[in-house]
């Protein structure tokens with residue numbers, strides 16, 4: 464009988480990742496930068512939401528790191544409206560990790576205090592498993608995805624510090640059971656703040672921006 468050495472690879476990967484993430488988070492705080500990890504399915508409105516928040520964040524500068532498997536479409540879009548944006552392409556990987564963010568922030572000159580939005584890869588599963596140095600995890604969910612998503616993709620809802628329910632302008636056209644959605648959210652994450660917004664009309668974003676300003680003012684950065 465041979466001895467078998469069991470190595471928990473995932474635990475090792477997570478430990479190393481979390482160590483780097485903690486470093487990044489401290490580094491950003493020292494530079495008075497509050498970092499938000501924006502997660503959500505492809506097309507949920509991550510870029511649209513961050514654009515709407517930015518418009519309402521008077522007095523705080525917005526920086527963005529765009530995570531995409533390929534392309535720089537969102538980065539070009541954001542740079543086009545004057546937002547300081549940096550691209551990461553993972554070329555296949557389904558989530559951002561702490562070393563990617565650690566490396567990218569070495570290239571950013573944070574000349575004013577503000578908010579760093581990190582748009583994760585469009586995916587409702589993997590990004591929730593990895594800390595990347597953020598001070599806040601923001602989950603974008605949408606009425607078009609259906610009200611059962613907290614039940615089917617629990618980790619993202621469990622880990623979120625704030626949930627943005629987007630595309631509410633489309634409510635008249637679809638069946639979305641808000642009570643069922645909220646019940647699922649509360650079962651996983653009792654106290655998480657939930658905002659209902661429309662990235663198309665801009666409704667709800669003054670409240671989201673106020674919430675972020677409050678968090679950014681009190682996070683110790």
Ligand SMILES: Nc1nc2c(ncn2[C@@H]2O[C@H](COP(=O)(O)OP(=O)(O)OP(=O)(O)O)[C@@H](O)[C@H]2O)c(=O)[nH]1
Nearest residue numbers: 504505506507508509510511585629630661662663
């Ligand atoms: N009707 C409606 N459309 C929206 C809303 N928010 C975003 N959209 C549309 O949804 C599509 C996807 O929006 P994006 O902001 O690109 O979504 P994303 O999550 O950044 O997408 P990826 O980066 O590709 O994962 C676009 O056509 C947006 O115009 C909304 O509140 N209402």
Ligand SMILES: [Mg+2]
Nearest residue numbers: 509510537582
């Ligand atoms: Mg996007």
